[in-house]
Amino acid sequence: MLPDGAEERLLANANVIANACNQAGAQQWDIVGFQAYGQQLDIEAGKVTMAAGGGEGGFGVRVVQNGRFGFAHMVDVTGAEKAVQQAIKIAAMSPKIDGFVLPSEQDAAPVAGLFDSAILDVQPETLLEQADALLASVASLDQRAVVTGGGLGVSATASILMTSEGIESSGVTTSHGLGVQVTIDVDGGLTSSYQGESSRSLMNDVPACVEQAVHWAQITQHPIAMDSGAVDAPVLFTSEGIAPLFSMVVPPAMTGEKLVRKESFWSGKQNQRVLADHLSIVDEGRLEGGMSSGARDGEGVPRRQQTLINDGHLVGSLWSTRDAAQQVAEGRIEAAISTGSASAGGHQSPPSTGCTELMLSSKRGGQSWDQLVEQMDNGFIVNGVMGAHTANPTSGDFSVTTSSILRVVDGEVMGPLKQAGLSGNLARSLNQKVVLGDDARCQGSYSSGRMHLPAVLLYDELRINPA
Amino acid sequence: MVMAAKQGDGHHHTGRYLDQERVSKALNLAEEMGATYAEVRLVALSETSIAMRDGALERAIPGQELGMTMRVLANGSWGVYSTTDLHSLNKHIESTTRLAKAVAKRRSSSDSPIGLADVPVIQDEQHWKSDVDVRYADLETKIGHMNDLYSGAIGSEHIVSVRTGWSDEHIHTELMTTEGMDRVWSFQRTLMHGTVTARDQGEVVSYRTRHGGQGGLELMDTIDTVALGEQAQKAALRLLTAKRAPSGKLPLIADRDLTGVYIHEALGHPCEADLVAAGDSCLDGKLGQQIGNDIVTVVDDPTMMGGYGAYPVDDEGVNTRAKILIKNGVLTEYLNHRETAHHFGVEPNAGARAQDGLHHPMVRMSNTMIQGGTHSDMDELMEDIDHGVFACGTRGGQVDTGRGSFQFAAQEAWLIENGELTTPLKDVSVSGLTLEILKNVDGLTKDARLASPGFCGKGQTVPVGDGGPIMRIREALVG
Numbered sequence: 024m025l026p027d028g029a030e031e032r033l034l035a036n037a038n039v040i041a042n043a044c045n046q047a048g049a050q051q052w053d054i055v056g057f058q059a060y061g062q063q064l065d066i067e068a069g070k071v072t073m074a075a076g077g078g079e080g081g082f083g084v085r086v087v088q089n090g091r092f093g094f095a096h097m098v099d100v101t102g103a104e105k106a107v108q109q110a111i112k113i114a115a116m117s118p119k120i121d122g123f124v125l126p127s128e129q130d131a132a133p134v135a136g137l138f139d140s141a142i143l144d145v146q147p148e149t150l151l152e153q154a155d156a157l158l159a160s161v162a163s164l165d166q167r168a169v170v171t172g173g174g175l176g177v178s179a180t181a182s183i184l185m186t187s188e189g190i191e192s193s194g195v196t197t198s199h200g201l202g203v204q205v206t207i208d209v210d211g212g213l214t215s216s217y218q219g220e221s222s223r224s225l226m227n228d229v230p231a232c233v234e235q236a237v238h239w240a241q242i243t244q245h246p247i248a249m250d251s252g253a254v255d256a257p258v259l260f261t262s263e264g265i266a267p268l269f270s271m272v273v274p275p276a277m278t279g280e281k282l283v284r285k286e287s288f289w290s291g292k293q294n295q296r297v298l299a300d301h302l303s304i305v306d307e308g309r310l311e312g313g314m315s316s317g318a319r320d321g322e323g324v325p326r327r328q329q330t331l332i333n334d335g336h337l338v339g340s341l342w343s344t345r346d347a348a349q350q351v352a353e354g355r356i357e358a359a360i361s362t363g364s365a366s367a368g369g370h371q372s373p374p375s376t377g378c379t380e381l382m383l384s385s386k387r388g389g390q391s392w393d394q395l396v397e398q399m400d401n402g403f404i405v406n407g408v409m410g411a412h413t414a415n416p417t418s419g420d421f422s423v424t425t426s427s428i429l430r431v432v433d434g435e436v437m438g439p440l441k442q443a444g445l446s447g448n449l450a451r452s453l454n455q456k457v458v459l460g461d462d463a464r465c466q467g468s469y470s471s472g473r474m475h476l477p478a479v480l481l482y483d484e485l486r487i488n489p490a
Numbered sequence: 491m492v493m494a495a496k497q498g499d500g501h502h503h504t505g506r507y508l509d510q511e512r513v514s515k516a517l518n519l520a521e522e523m524g525a526t527y528a529e530v531r532l533v534a535l536s537e538t539s540i541a542m543r544d545g546a547l548e549r550a551i552p553g554q555e556l557g558m559t560m561r562v563l564a565n566g567s568w569g570v571y572s573t574t575d576l577h578s579l580n581k582h583i584e585s586t587t588r589l590a591k592a593v594a595k596r597r598s599s600s601d602s603p604i605g606l607a608d609v610p611v612i613q614d615e616q617h618w619k620s621d622v623d624v625r626y627a628d629l630e631t632k633i634g635h636m637n638d639l640y641s642g643a644i645g646s647e648h649i650v651s652v653r654t655g656w657s658d659e660h661i662h663t664e665l666m667t668t669e670g671m672d673r674v675w676s677f678q679r680t681l682m683h684g685t686v687t688a689r690d691q692g693e694v695v696s697y698r699t700r701h702g703g704q705g706g707l708e709l710m711d712t713i714d715t716v717a718l719g720e721q722a723q724k725a726a727l728r729l730l731t732a733k734r735a736p737s738g739k740l741p742l743i744a745d746r747d748l749t750g751v752y753i754h755e756a757l758g759h760p761c762e763a764d765l766v767a768a769g770d771s772c773l774d775g776k777l778g779q780q781i782g783n784d785i786v787t788v789v790d791d792p793t794m795m796g797g798y799g800a801y802p803v804d805d806e807g808v809n810t811r812a813k814i815l816i817k818n819g820v821l822t823e824y825l826n827h828r829e830t831a832h833h834f835g836v837e838p839n840a841g842a843r844a845q846d847g848l849h850h851p852m853v854r855m856s857n858t859m860i861q862g863g864t865h866s867d868m869d870e871l872m873e874d875i876d877h878g879v880f881a882c883g884t885r886g887g888q889v890d891t892g893r894g895s896f897q898f899a900a901q902e903a904w905l906i907e908n909g910e911l912t913t914p915l916k917d918v919s920v921s922g923l924t925l926e927i928l929k930n931v932d933g934l935t936k937d938a939r940l941a942s943p944g945f946c947g948k949g950q951t952v953p954v955g956d957g958g959p960i961m962r963i964r965e966a967l968v969g
Binding site: 064067068070071072073074075076077078079080081092093094095096097098099102106109113116117118147148151155169171172204206208213214215252253284285286287288290371372373409410412413415417418420421422423424426442444445446486488490 | 539546547548549550551552553554555556557559567568569570571572573574575585586589590592593596597598601604629630633650651687689692693694695696734735737738764767768769770772848850885886887888889890892893895896897898899916917918919921922923967968969
């Protein structure tokens, strides 16, 4: 899938841009380059509707002149000279950040599990066979179930980071992903559930998430009636249910810049308790096989494991080199350095600050699903929400809708609701009575990085509003 | 090596990027290999994005992007290839045709092969010119507009930050098909936005404002950008003292922004014929049926110049026209591209859009609006509401098209008590079921127009315009 010599060509092209930087008199520069190739199948109405392949890539160049920076991007290095000139011109217009220099080379040990040569050998026929297996699996679980959307695909990405400060890092990563929207339509009572899975390694078997998608489409059939009227009640979120809200609200609150600018609901609370005192959050920047982890961040600083919340106390924050320099220069904080948290989203923009592989855990350990349901006693189970992207990351407030909700009475699941509103404040909920499950699973993100979350039982600050 | 077939100063490029002779040969090759249809579509983007914070430049990013997608329909199945490398066209066409055939082999006998509805075969160029071309406007002018917004937004001790953003793009598209279509079109979009964050003790809130559309920098002359900043500041300060919204089924009045998002989520998405064909729309089988109150008429119109979702030609080369989705409450038309039009036996209505040159066309909305009604103003809509909510500004929405359930969130709101606006509210969201709530629309003001520009995600992200009049819903689930 990845053409021979892709990494070497990236390196050669980065050198062309580096030469353009040097000839233009750029004081410092860094160059990122990507070349990605992939294959994917789209599934609609229970069948493969499209097979697609492709390759794309480009380069971004950042120059730093006396603490001022400029950036430009291109698909074609024949435009390198012009792009570098544009970046230098923009740097001249940008405000000076005293002390902002690009990071120096530091040793960064490789992270294992980011590449699987088996993915490079995947042929379209292999993907088609996987699609057949997936569709057969859904049919075997429930003859009524139809995969109405989703698909699967593989990709390989060659990337390079080269800087004037001696950092030169390149490599190839691979990924294999799958997502399914399973729908069951019985007598006009349509229910559906979306689940997905991704891995750096080839997934040879149909992942368990497919069974979960069928399960939730099944158990939300035949909704029960409930007196309309909002109730404040405990909610047991599955990992899939909590992840969109958690990723929208929690990671941004822990970026150093937002904390010192007083734009985080945890501003001014360093070393204070902000979550239930048994909870911890760790960013595992070097997680083996992680989709967002790696040896270096987007500026070339080594990634690390970083504890952000320890026993409920805010003890860390996420910084990039530029953010740290700017906030120190502007006097909002006495000292700050990069925590290896600069995320390069691609070649079209300079790095921004974000988490990588965020792990939520409890020193009390986790409870089984049945224990959680029994402990909740009376409340609701939520497996997915609509509108998580409308949550307010500056306050933690949210007001979303769910059609994947079950009512629990006296520790027993009574049945699904057709639809309900769900509102509250996630930051405050997580700082009160919280119980975690023992089944942490990896979920995608609405912001940056990936969330490794178990089921989460929240008791306070939540309101359910049945339709 | 990533390289455009036709080099030059891309920033001021006005000619063709595709080598027509080479593309024609490649398309012929696809036909010789058994393809019933093939196309090559190229998009060249010249774009600038700018971010400022508290009046200081954070980043300005000029860029040139080029992408090409070829689609091959063989034996009733699609093969697609996207690339930034315009060379080795023949190789890609061959492999893509084989891919399509491989998919076709697995189609069960009960599944119909994919076909395409006929469309006029056109060779032409259509270029929507901007009065102030984004490619030639200098950075200082763009920053000047952003600073105007910033200057309006500051001035209160509670405002802790003002972020402003800018993006503009010149979109140049070329499409060649085995049918002989050879079209070139171009247009521009410009967008400015600001986010004002306010803080009072432990309370942190933010308010977002946007202005822009299809066109160049002349769009900034149609609005007082300082006033835009002032309005955002006032809204952020109001939110600091706003109360949590009541929960329950309440009468709701929505401003144009929310009316637009409502109709986009609740009706527009379920009207997308690819979802209907996939069995993932609550509007399947409802054409010709009364699904809304008879005061509800909804159009989706890419020809609405200035709207953020406007485009001269759709990404399958089909001429654009307004689509009437609902006429007086009756569902009259789905949004179609050529494949779904063939599936449903109707004419394509130019609903095919791709995010850029690296993505294939999907059925998408453009500028979607409810048309105006008979009420003169908001006071008239409010006067007989004893207890309800007026919600305005949008923080986005989402829909489950199959179930027909949707959610959208307001930026700010007020309680309506005895026909008067009273307590400011925050974090208001509205949810409901498409087939119920369309019947609950019972009041519309006369003056419908597009509201703030937005973006729509459906695997691919495209700019859209939404809007309408001020709307009253008899009963909606407010949370």
